[in-house]
Amino acid sequence: MGKKKKLYDDYDYEEAYNKQRLKLEEWEAEQIAKQGKHCAAYRTTTTEAGKQIEVDIYPSFNSRHDMPRTKRKRESRPSQKNLNEKRARRYLNNLAAANFGKGDLWGTFTYRAGEEPASVEDAERIFGNFIKRINRRRKKQGKPNLLYIYVTEWSDDPQKGIRVHHHMIFSGDCDRDEIEKLWYHGDRTETKRLAPDPDTHITGLVNYITKDPKGHKRWKSSKGLKKPTVTRSYSKFSRAKVRNMAFDHALLEKELKAKYKNARFIDASVFVNEVNGGFYIYARMVRD
Numbered sequence: 001m002g003k004k005k006k007l008y009d010d011y012d013y014e015e016a017y018n019k020q021r022l023k024l025e026e027w028e029a030e031q032i033a034k035q036g037k038h039c040a041a042y043r044t045t046t047t048e049a050g051k052q053i054e055v056d057i058y059p060s061f062n063s064r065h066d067m068p069r070t071k072r073k074r075e076s077r078p079s080q081k082n083l084n085e086k087r088a089r090r091y092l093n094n095l096a097a098a099n100f101g102k103g104d105l106w107g108t109f110t111y112r113a114g115e116e117p118a119s120v121e122d123a124e125r126i127f128g129n130f131i132k133r134i135n136r137r138r139k140k141q142g143k144p145n146l147l148y149i150y151v152t153e154w155s156d157d158p159q160k161g162i163r164v165h166h167h168m169i170f171s172g173d174c175d176r177d178e179i180e181k182l183w184y185h186g187d188r189t190e191t192k193r194l195a196p197d198p199d200t201h202i203t204g205l206v207n208y209i210t211k212d213p214k215g216h217k218r219w220k221s222s223k224g225l226k227k228p229t230v231t232r233s234y235s236k237f238s239r240a241k242v243r244n245m246a247f248d249h250a251l252l253e254k255e256l257k258a259k260y261k262n263a264r265f266i267d268a269s270v271f272v273n274e275v276n277g278g279f280y281i282y283a284r285m286v287r288d
Contacts, residue, residue, distance in 0.1 A: 007234060008067050009043050009074065013058035014086070016068035017271040017280030039278050044236040046260075049097035049228040052201050053263055053285040054090075055256065057237055059278040068273060083151065083210050083217035092219055093206040094228040096149055096169055100194060104172040106205060107191035108165060109183050116162040120154040120216045123164050126185065127152065131222075133182045134174075147171045149221045151209050167209035169194070169202075199266050199286060246270045246279040256283055263287050 039059040047054040061067050083089055109127070117123040127150060135145045150168035157163065176191045183189045196202050210217060236259060237245070245252040253265045268283035 005062070007040055007043070007060040007062065008064045009058065009060035011067045011074055012070040012072045013056065013074060013280050015070040015072075017058065017273045017278065019272050019274065020269065039239060039276065041234045042237050042239060042242045044233045046231045046233075047094055047228050048231075049094040050099070050101060050201060051287045052094070052097040052203070053260060053287070054094065055260075055281070055283040055285065057242060057279075057281040057283075059276070059280075060234060066276075068276065083219055088219075089206075089210045091228075092149065092151075092210060093203055095221065095225060096206050097201050097203070098226045098228045099147060099149075100169050100202060101196050102194060104169065104194045105174060105176065105179075105191050106167065106169045106194055106209075107176075107179065107189065108167050110165045110186040110188045112186050115185060116164050117154070118162070120152060120164075120218060123152050123154055123166070124218070124220065127166050130183055130185075134179065137178065137182065143173060145222065145224070146174070147222050147225060149219060149225070151217060151219045154216045169205070169209075198288075199264075200284075201286065242279055242281065245281065246272075252281065252283070256285065260285055 040062045041060045042057050043060045045056045045058075047056075083092070109130070111117070117126055131146060131148065131150075138144070138146060148168055148170040150166050150170075152164070152166050154164040155162070172193070179191055180189045194202060194205070197204055210219075237255070241255065245255055249268070252268055252270070256268070257263070257265055263285040264287070266284040266286055268281060271280040271282070272278070273280075
């Protein structure tokens with residue numbers, strides 16, 4: 001057998017393909033598609049996190065020279081220190097979906113006026129000590145360490161002063177009253193049971209705790225969390241098939257359902273690159 005030819009796709013496809021196909025006139029989209037060039041194959045990256053499935057379909061190239069030029073590479077690791085980055089918010093959503101669901105908890109932890117931390121680092125230190133108190137209590141109860149993801153939001157406004165709070169998604173095997181009592185720094189602490197949406201699981205909650213970053217938003221997580229499962233294929237969808245899917249939403253839905261058995265289609269978006277005529281498809285599905 002001959003040596004498998006190397007394909008190149010280590011670029012930020014969300015940056016390179018950012019114009020929505022539906023916002024183009026039909027003739028304009030057809031013209032872009034006709035000028036398609038250099039694309040050797042379409043790569044499909046599938047991310048499964050709990051019941052949630054995300055599908056990214058984007059062009060690969062025979063030459064590194066043919067790849068779109070973008071500010072970052074595709075595989076850039078999402079930063080735990082900056083939720084202003086779309087990639088970090090998306091990774092956080094998948095991590096949460098892979099580990100938390102019905103029966104688990106989430107809460108917001110605030111500070112009393114005049115007792116706010118001086119910096120985001122100080123806030124994280126305080127919250128870290130809070131988690132240590134929880135784990136000491138859990139150890140006495142014969143339970144393992146808490147599984148969690150938390151987001152710290154901190155800003156220093158010249159007019160409003162320092163504003164800081166934490167959101168945490170965490171294990172459901174906790175006494176809510178006990179958790180709230182272990183937070184010594186504020187009186188408006190509130191914890192709730194997760195109520196996953198049938199279609200989007202806990203995406204709505206994750207979007208809420210990471211929305212519209214202002215100031216600093218950073219996240220941290222416990223050890224022992226399950227990682228989302230990521231698989232890649234260059235043969236799942238042909239170039240011709242992707243082009244047809246880009247122009248026919250019903251076909252797009254049909255093809256995705258055929259490839260992902262027992263998964264329900266939620267939605268999909270199609271983007272184009274006006275220079276190379278390629279398409280990027282982002283789709284979401286869920287297993288019931």
